[in-house]
Structures are given as C-alpha cells and as structure tokens.
Amino acid sequence: MTSKTTQVWLGAAVLAASLVHASSASAQEPGLTDKTIKIGMFSPLSGANMAYGFDVVNAAKMYYDKVNKEGGVHGRTIELVVEDDRCNANDLVSAVKKLVEQDQVFMLNGGSCSAAAVAAKDYVVRSKIPWVMLNASADGALYPPTDYIFGAYSISQYAVGGSVVDFGKQHLKAKKIGYINHDDAYGAWNLEAAQATAKELGVDLAVESINPNITDVTAPLIKLRAANPDMIAITTYAKPAALIIKKAHELGITKPIVLAVTGTANVSQLVDNVGSKDALKNFYVQDVLADVPGGSKIKWVYDMYKENYPDLASKPDHPQAYMPYGIAPAMSVVKALKDAGPNPTREKVAEALRTQKFDSGVMAGPIEFGPNDRAAQESTIYLKFDGNQQTLVPGSFQSRWKYKG
Amino acid sequence: MPDLLELTGVSASYGRIQALSEVSLRVPEGRVVALLGSNGAGKTTTLNTISRLVPVTSGSIRFDGKPIESWASHQVVEGGVVQVPEGREVFQDMSVCENLEMGAYRRKDAAAIRADFERVLNYFPKLRERLQQRAGTLSGGEQQMLLLGRALMARPRLLLLDEPSLGLSPVLVQQIFGIIDRLNKDGLTILLVEQNAAVALTCSSYAYILENGEMALQGASDQLRRDDSVRRTYLGH
C-alpha cells in the first residue's frame, strides 16, 4: 500500500525540515540581516474593533517608510510583517506567536486592544522579545513591570482616571464627582486610579459602571443626578459617551461634564450625535495629543497620511480618530534601535527602551520609561469645548495613583 | 361523460418508501367516486398527489384535460381542485368566519364570494350560529362542516374529500353524507376517500379499493356492495 511509503517519505522530509529550521534559528539574532531588520506588527485590522487599530498601524507604517527612505537605522531597512489580531485574546496570541516563531521577527510593535494584549504577556516575557505596544493601554501587561513590555504610548488608563479627578478638584473645585466608567478592563483600571486620586484629594466619587454596549443610559444618569455631584466624569468609549452627554442634557443636568480621552475619538461627530450644542455648554475634553486633531502641531501627521494613503483618505471616517497614536510607538522603536547601536540584539534594544525618554511632538507629554515604569505617556491636557471651539485649559493634571510593586 | 380527473400510472414515495405504485383512476364529471381501503393503503397519499402536496415520481394527473402534475398546490386550487383534508385541519386560532374567508383566498370576485358565503351558511346553519367563535373550540362534527364549507368557498369543480366520517357519531355521519349528496346533486364532482365502506358505497356511483399503494379492485358501487371481498376486507369473513 502506498500510504506506508508516503508516511516514511513524509517523516523524513519533516525531520529534515526541522533540522534546517533549527540551524538557521541559532545562527544570529532572529529577524536581523546586514541590510534589514524585521519587525512584527499586530492590531485589529478587521471586525468590530478595527477602528482601534487599522489606521494606527497605517500611521506606524508610514513613519517606518519615512525612516527607510531616509536611509533606515544604522543602514538597515525596516521590514514589517503585519498580522490581524482581531482584538481578541486567542487571535492576538496566535498572531504574536506566528510573528515570533514563524516569521522570526526581531521585535514586536503591536496591540491596540488592552484586554487582548494582556494575553501575550507571559509568552513575550518568557521569549525575551522586546514588545512596544501600539495604542493599547494594557496596564495589565505593564504592571507589574517586566523587562520587555512597553506600552501606554497614547496614555495609561490609570493616568486617564486619576487625572480626570485631579482636573475636577483643581480646576472645577468639585467636592463630589459623578464617575461613569465601563465594566471592562479599561474601566477597572481607570476607576482604580480615580479612586486612589479621589482619596488623596478628599473628593467623593459616585460611581456608575456600565456595559460598553448599553443602549439606554437613563438609569445610571438618574442615579447620578440623585447623588447630586459637582461634576460628571465620563471615561467610556465614544458611543456611550455621546448617549450620556445627550441624556444628561435632556435630564437637565447642568453641572460640568468632563469626557476622558477614551471617548473623544471624533469630536465633530460627537457634536452631531449629541444633537444639540446646548448640551456642551459646560463641557471639557481630556486629550493626550499635543494639539487638537488636525491642529498645527500635528498637521504633518495628517498630511503624511493623505500622501501615503490617498485611497483611504478619501473614504468616510478616515483617517480614523486614533491614527496619530501610531506615530509615537514607531518613533520609540526607531529610537531604541538607533540607541542599541550598529549591532543590535534584542537584549540591547530592551535595555535602551527601559531608560528611553524623548518628546514625540505628537503626544501631550514626553515618552518616558523609568525603573518601575513601563507606561510611556501619562500627561493629559484639558480643552473646553463648546461644540465649535476648543480652548486649552492651562496647566496639566496628574493621577495620584502609583504602582506599588 | 368526460372525465374531470384522470390519474394514469401515478407513483409516489416518501423518501425511499414507495407509497403509491402505478395508481390509475378516473372521476367523471358530475359523479361521486369513492376510494376505499384500510389504514395505510395510500388513499390520503393519492389525494395529496392530486393536491400537489406530494410529488409524483412517475405517471400523469390530468384535470379537465390539462396535465397538472407539475403545478404548484395553489395553482391546483385556483384551477378548481380543492381538498377537504382528514382530521381537524381547520385554522384553530381563527374565527369560523375567517376560516371560511380563507377558503376564498384565491378568488377576487368579491360579490360572488359574498353570495357563496351565504350559500355555505345555508348548507351548514350550525356554522352561522358560531361565526365569531374560534374554530379550535368547535366540536368534531362542526369542524368537519367548517372544513367542507371552507372548501366550498373556493368554488371547486372537483372536491377531494378525505374521510369525512372520521370519528363522528352515526347521526353526524348521516348529516355529512346528506350534504355531500346535495352538493353532488347541485353539480359538484367528488372524489371521496373513506374507510366507512357502507356509506361510501351508498353515495358513490363507482369505487376503487386501494391496498398497499396499489389498486386492488374497482367497480360500480352497488356491485361492490354485494361483493364478498369487500366484506372480507372489513370484517375478516
């Protein structure tokens, strides 16, 4: 019967292949040649959450392109392998494993979904591969700090929640804050910091946690109104945020509303969705970019996008709101590769990252890591927004939450 | 007299089970023809192939000279062949009135429908008393009358009657067959499926007996009534 010979043949081929494989792997640092350096990217490129990652990847890609055009890093061009992680833990892990083991990338630059990204934590640490996240906050993977994982380039969720409370206390003189967050990982992290900050500043928090898919926000708002807070802080995604602001207006709540960066994706659409500028009479948004979207400081990013992706740019909703967040992580990767010298190893790059500090010009604050800190960006600014104009509130506001390891 | 309905060599099957093999029968216009046989002999299947609920594997069905074996069920009804199914196949949660109106589903002649509605209620005065009652709450005999009435509302040329006496008391059976007789006298052609051989043979002019999906016996009804083999089929003599 032929199947037997086929098996033997198959077995031999398989064995040979695995040997070849093993020898090539041990030669030098994976993903590295004299001319190229291979970087693995992953992010949701499809499905429900593609808005969190698709254009963020595109932004990073165009930045790498620019670096390559300018001669690369120490003479090496950056090669990218991009995988779809579907914003889901199992798929993200399989993307990461494919990049590391199959594509043999030198390092990782990916992740836009926090809960999913945490799933790869142990694997990355065990494999000792430097991993620079994209716009995932993934505080679950950043705390406790590890030697290889770097993230929160847009902002740490802890910073988000804490700073909103700080802003409320310092700028709006609030003694009691109505706080609406999600019942997911994002929500849990920012609430933890908000509570820590509130405790330190002597502020009362009335918390309503809601599901991100909520369709009727009447109940939580009525309860908050009954608690009679001095301001309302919203740390939800854009959709619930719009619903809440609108409903708050309908319910006659006139207290200041502060919307965290998680919900500010598209402020002009927010105005449309809220439906009435009256609802925004006493309204502040938190921001983590160096300027308002499309503002002069970061205009170059949008121009670059139009130049690189003319087809996409002509589609509605593109570039997606989080697009500029892809720049800072790419800068961080390039800088770490530069700092690691002409003969980089994964260890050297991770080393460089651990003490990295630079100003991206895109994000509100500097990108900065420290001995006990793997969250890159913790600064926020606040803008008063009346539906047309955004006016910067002077000063910066900080979370009081500190990792206690 | 021309045949209104003619089945020639009709076979049908459920899955791989042959339900009918090579069944042929003729129903002349204006007559009552009975189709007899014991449980499971294929009587209902025969009606269902005519009503196009069961596909025909071979053979032809002609109605008024036209082949109808490839028609859809609603076309057959529109053509004038209407079945009164066995059992309690009324629209349970509709009123009696609605059930009757459903009978005229394929008709558009509003005035004639109204006239037929009256005609049906004259045939079945019981139904007039219960026009707004839910059909599911009617007694067995009333449901049977409703079924007949519903079929009449379609203005059939050929009525396929499936076991109208099933589960009815003798008085009711007599009533139903009285109505069948009247309908026939009024010019309606009827193919009658029955287990109750006596009544069926009384009110029909010609009869077929099915056994195991095959035509076993046929003949004029009054002849069959005297035939010993019929007696044997029903009493085991």
Next chain:
Amino acid sequence: MRDKTAAVLPRSEADLPGLSARSSVPLGRVALLALAVATLALLPFAVTGYVLYIANLLLVFVVLCLGLHLVIGESGQFALAHAAFYGIGIYTSGLAGNAFGWPFPLSMLLAGLVAGAVGVVIGAVALRMRDIYLALATFAFGEAMQWVFLNWDQVTGGPNGLRISPARLGAFEILSDRQAYPVVVVMTVLMLLLTILISRSRLGRSFRAVRESEVAAMAMGIPVRRAKITAFGLSAFFAGVAGSMFATFSTYIHPDSLGFQTTILVLTMIVVGGLGSIAGAVGGAIVFGLISEFLRQTPSYQEIIYGLILIGFMMYAPRGLFAFIRDKVGGGTRG
C-alpha cells in the same frame, strides 16, 4: 420545530472511522486514520511553536465539538451554553493551579467535574423545555454566565482577566506550546475515545433513541429525562475538560472570549462538519478552525468571506463537509 433535527442526521455507527459494523473496513479509512496519527505524532518535529499553538487551539475546539456533538448530535437537544461550561472549565482549572498549585491532571478532572455538575443542574431545569425554548433558555444562561465571569472579580479577575500560572506536575512545568502539545493531544485522543465509547455503548444508543423518537425511547424503557440530563451533563463535562486543556498552554483568560460567539462557532463547526457524526465534529473543528486562521491573513474581507462560506455550505452542502465529499467523490456508492 416541526422538522425534527433527526431527519438531517447521517447514519451514525457506520460513520465512525474504523467502527463500521461491517467486518471489512475500507482501506481508505485506515489510510486516513494512519495519516492522522502520523501527522499528530510528527507535527512537533516539523513545525514552529506557532503552528503548535494553532494545533493546540484546534484540538481544544475538537473536544468542545465532541461535547456539543454529544448533546446536539447524539441526543438532539439544542443547548446553546457551551461557552459557559468551557469558561467554567478554564476558570476552575486555572484557579486550582493558581491558588492551590494542583497538578494539572487533577485540575483537569476537577474542571470537567465542576462543569459537568453545573451542567446537570442547569440541564435539570432547562430540559423541561424543548426545541426553540431549550435553545433560548440555555442561550440566556450562557449570557448570564459571561456576566458572572465579568463581574465576579474576586474569583475570575473580572474584566482584568485571569492570569493562569503554568500547569505543573511535580517539578515539571508546562511553559510552551511545544510542551503542552503532547498533553493536549493525549487528552484529545482520550476524549475522542470516550466519545466513541459512549456513542457505541448503551448510553449512546439511549441518547440517539431519545433524539430519534422520545415516545419510542420511553416505550423501550429509557428514562428520557434522565438520558437528556446525562447527555447535557456529559457535554458540559467535555466543555470543562476542553477548558482545562486550554489552560495548559494558555497563560490568560478573559471573559470576552467566553460569549455566545464561541458557542455559535462550535455549533457552526459541528454543523459544517456534519451534524450527528463524530467524524463530522472532529473534521468540522479542524477545517473550520483552519479556515478561520487563514482568514486572518485577508483582514478586510474576512467577515464577508466567512459569512459567504456559511451560507454556501448551508445551500449546497447541508449535511456537512464529509457527506458532501462522499457524495461528490463516492458518487453514491452507499446503498
């Protein structure tokens, strides 16, 4: 539902590879089995850890499919809470390892038993209903369980997810997919054998009897309700074990992956493979799992392609992949 599911099920015993009651087992089937064994055995020597991760995941789905096969395929009960039992399995074995440092074979057993016990309790309530109502009740239970996973912070880590410490046996720790692979394979084979055993046994026959005709089953002395609950419990047990298998190579679990989507994925797998046959359950899991992984490479159109595949299957291969291949290749050799 007026059309009984039973009507779509292919002949069961003759469909099991190597289990045909006929004495002459077709050569092609032996070859296929040999190829499967060889592939499983040689895989770790041939491929990267990534492929092994995919293999591990697929095998977990194979066991999930076997479990759903027992309740839907064998006993004809439309239960839609599989992801919940899977989740119970993951959390149970994860916690047994994390908190008590149990050796993994023990936590696997525990995971199966806990899930199975919950299954029996839920089954006892839900199986008072049939068809669509059973499906909807179990669906609601599944959603409620996902909420529990998300909100019972002290136990499940809630929205932060749960880090699962490496599975251990004495001093040996499973730290990679390569190390986990043999365990996963052995468990899959064990569960497959258990399924075959159940299916061929009196128990399996009573499940199928209930599926085909409850009244006849009753007349044959089969306590129908108990049979249904047993099938439900076994199915949950399988899902629990699948969860514990997942916990051997995965380091993290988040409630997001334990929703209705996962149940539907498993259901789709067994329907696409061919409802009612073990081969269909196994094949459906592998084929559909691979399709899903390959689709990851074509991000922008994958939802559309995925949807079209489902519709296409239902239009042109309604009895599943294997029946389709058999019809096309075998040219109707079966009588």
Next chain:
Amino acid sequence: MADHLLQVDDLTVKFGGLTAVNRFDISVQRGTIHALIGPNGAGKSTTFNCISRFYQPTTGRILLDGADVTNMPASTMARLGVARTFQNLELFGELTVFENVMIGAHVHAGGTWRNALSARPAGVVEHVEHLLERTGLTPYRNTSARNLDFGHQKLLELARALAIRPRLLLLDEPAAGLRNREIAALDALLTDLCRREGITILLVEHVMQLVMAISDRVTVLNFGTKIAEGTPEEVRNDPSVIEAYLGQEMAHA
C-alpha cells in the same frame, strides 16, 4: 384473578370536554391473544395508550399481574415486561436495524456503568441477532430504519418490542398497510409467540382477517364504550358489531 395478566377497571379518558373512553373494562388472560377492535375514532388507541402509560386516564385503574400500575411512568413499563408498538411507526429512523433492536434490549443490560459503557453486553447481542433472524431482518442489519420498506419497518418495530422480552406485548395495528403475504407471516409469528413462548398479546387492529384468525378473545369498542366481547365467532356475528362496521344497510345485506 391471577390468570389475568392485565386488568383494566372502569377506565375513563376525557380530553377537554370530549370523552374519548367511557367506563371501559377489559381483562386479558395470561397466555392468550386478545384483540381490541372498533371503527376509526372508537377510542381504541386512547385505551391502548393508557395501558402503555402514555396517556393518563381521567379515572380508572390498570392492574398488571395484580399490581396497580396506573401511575407508573411509561419508561418503567418496559422493565415490568410490557412492550408496545406504535400505530404510526415510531422507529429510530436514522439508526440501523441492529441498533433499533439493541435499544429494545436495553432493559436487560443491567444498570452498572460497565454495562452502560459496553458496546456489546454479553448475551444481549445474541438475543438481538436471534430476533433479527426470526423476523427475517438479518439481511438489513446495517440499514437505517427509515430506508426500509413499510413491511420491514413494521417487523422491525415488533422485533424491537420483543427485545424487551415482554410478558405482555401491546401491538397497535400491527397489520396496517401490510400485504396479504406479510399478514400471513405476521399471523404465524404472533401465534408462535403466544403459543410457544407464552407471551400475552393485546392488539388493536383493523385488519379483520388477522384478528379473526389469531385472537382468543375480541373486545369491540365504539364511541369509547365497550359494545361486545367474546370469541371471534361470537363477535363477528354480533349485530351491533356488524352495524358499527358496515353501517345499518349492509348489515342486513
């Protein structure tokens, strides 16, 4: 008393307002074939379903070998040695002929886990093969039940019921839809089961040829009430029976 394997006292069944069976009694003597006949809709099947415990009677008592089984669940009846067939065939359609009969043999495989998980419990398979042989189904052993022709399906139901090794066999229209040749074979088989193996049989039947040939005793129901009982000969000549069946006119023909 003791020679009555089955005794039904004062059985009444009401569905909603309809009285399907009214104060019905029947006693089936051990080792006999007893037929229950009557025109369509007479209440035979309802009575039958009460005895096999699929319907709950409104009032009345059912005794099996002297023991009250009026409130037994249907699935327990098999264990008590009562097997039944169905009027409209309730086979396990997708399962093979062999499996169908194996399921009938379930009650004899014992309750242990080992037996539950064993594919071929000792002794049972032989018995099943024997039954297949006896009903002439051996050639179709691995065919799905739904792919059999009607006659074989009927036989399969019978074989499946016999696998229970019943004391009392309840047959709901076993001859319906059978060809003459098949009815003759059934006749022989049932007679053999009763005379040689001592299985008591209660059958509901329309095919009089069979009823008259094999029954020891016949009970006639019409409109839910017993109208006659006796030997086949007595019943056949009972005017009320003839009227019920053939109608008034033909009764006098």
Next chain:
Amino acid sequence: MTLDVAFLFLQQGIASGLIVGSVYALLALAIVVIFKTSEVPNFSQGEMVMAAGYIALYLLVFQSLPLWIVMPATILAAFAGAALFRRLILNQVARANGSPVNLVIATLGLSYVLRGFVRQTGFGDTPRSFPPVVEPESILIGQASVTTLDLVILATAIVVMAAFFWMFKYTKTGRAMRAVGMNPKAARLVGVDLTRIHMIVWGLSGGISAVAALLISPKVLMTADMGSIVTLGFAAAIVGGFTSLPGAVVGGFLIGIIENLVGLFITSRAIVLAPFLAIMLVLVIRPQGLFGGRVEIKKV
C-alpha cells in the same frame, strides 16, 4: 434611598422603559413574525436593522435627500432585501435540507456578510446618527423626564404596531400569514402560495427593522455592531412567548421597564444582565412564555 427618590426612580424607570420598550417591541415583532410562519429564529435580524440604518444614513447625510424620501426608500429597500434573501438563499437552503438549524446558520451567515459589507464602506467605525425627526425638547411627565423625540418614537412605534396588527387581522395577505403559521398544510390546501407568503413575511420583517432603525439610531447611535440591540428584541419575544405577536409587544415594554428598574434600583452593571434573567425566570416559571400557546401532547 428615601421614599421620594424611590418614587422618582419608579416613575422615570417606567417612562424610559416604555420608550425604549416600544422599540424592543418592534424588534420582537419582526422576529416573531418570521418565527411564527417559518419557525426560524432569524439571527440576522440585528444586521437587517443595522443595514437599514446605514441605508438611511447614506441617503440622508451623504446624498442629502429629504427625510420624506429617505424614510419610505429605506423601508422599501429593507423590505426588498429581506424578501430576496428569503427567496434566493433560504429557499435553496430549505430545499437542500429543511432543518431549522441549517436555516439559522444561513441567517447567521447573512449577519456576517452585512456587517462586513458596512465596515467595507468605511462608515462602520465612528458611532453616528442622523438628525432626529423632531428636535428633542425635555418634558416632565409626573417627575419623569422624557423628550419630544421620545414621545414621537413611542407614538410611531405604537402606530406601526397597530398598522401591523390591523394588516395581520384584516387583510387577505395578513390572514394568509396567520394561516401559514397555524397550519401550513391547510394553508396550501386553500391555495396559499407558501413561497410568496414567506417572501412577504421576510419583507415585512425587514420593513419593521427599517422603522426600528429609523427610530432608534438617534437614540442609540449607529455602528456596524448596533445589531446587538436585537438581543433585547429576542428577550422580549421570549418573555412574550415567541409565537405570540401581542406577547412580543408586551414583552418589549416589559424588558424596557425591567432594564431601567434594575439599573435604577440595583446596579447599572446589571442592566445588560436583566433581559437574560427575565428570560430564564419566565422560561422556568412558564416555559411557553407569558402569551405562548398551549403545549400540545404528541399523538402516538
């Protein structure tokens, strides 16, 4: 919680519950009408709502057509799309193997296709809404705060439901639908064309979905995933009995109110859980739902 507050919560919970509940009721109606006539729980119902919403959005915002054209056009498009899906796809699935699970999976397939398609257009990312029919002004009813838009939504939903019930009860086609649901065989015997009725039923379900989409998108905002709102329609349908149209409506209002009361009196976190608990409770206590039909004894 003081008694005053509790009373306020109660009023607001019922008012808001009735308003969202009216939309859930519409969705439940769309689900039940299909289930009643073909015994298929339509898993693509949510995506039908979503797709209709995006058609309206496209016409209104991107083609700048006036509302009085957009509304009928959207409803018509949804009607046609759903009817065609039934005719071209499901008919073939039913012919190939009429098992309900196959039909269900085919509808699941449609849901993926529709979602993928909307994302492909680029509209699916940012939550959007189109201008509401009326400017929402706040009104107090008792102590409960609602808006003019809310009242318009409630009124429209009630009018649509009434029209639907009228059609179901008094028109020939409506009667045929009921007939098919009660007894498909008898329906065929009086000459009902099943294929046509199924198409119309799906079309109607699509049309109702479109109305629901037009009503709710100003309230819940549109994303490619907004179809998940139909889960609440399913919950409403189940609570009502799944085969009962009045049940669907009552179920819708109940779910809306329960959701709000749970949110107000227990915790906002449990809002999403409330419908499922309601389902389980109803099914355990009264398996056929509040308005479900009798459970028939199988004849042997």
